[in-house]
Amino acid sequence: MTSLSPISVRMTKHERQMLQQAADSSRTNLSDYIRRKAIEAAEIELLERRTITIPAEKWEEFEAWAASPSRDIPELRALAEWRAPWKA
Numbered sequence: 001m002t003s004l005s006p007i008s009v010r011m012t013k014h015e016r017q018m019l020q021q022a023a024d025s026s027r028t029n030l031s032d033y034i035r036r037k038a039i040e041a042a043e044i045e046l047l048e049r050r051t052i053t054i055p056a057e058k059w060e061e062f063e064a065w066a067a068s069p070s071r072d073i074p075e076l077r078a079l080a081e082w083r084a085p086w087k088a
Contacts (some may be wrong), residue, residue: 009034 022032054062
């Protein structure tokens with residue numbers, strides 16, 4: 001199991017009460033609720049990045065990959081051709 005390390009966060013009484021209510025409605029404890037929501041927010045933030053940095057030593061490898069012919073992936077083709085039932 002991965003070891004957990006504490007993080008201390010200051011918040012107002014109102015903010016803590018609101019988070020506690022949300023945790024209660026999610027049927028979890030406050031610590032797990034805050035950790036889960038913080039991780040979700042971090043994942044979204046990282047996925048929405050507009051700038052991606054490629055290390056100089058990997059640049060030629062990246063250019064070769066970008067210039068290579070596309071591969072047919074049957075599962076992706078099927079997914080792209082799938083029509084939602086409400087659009088049929």
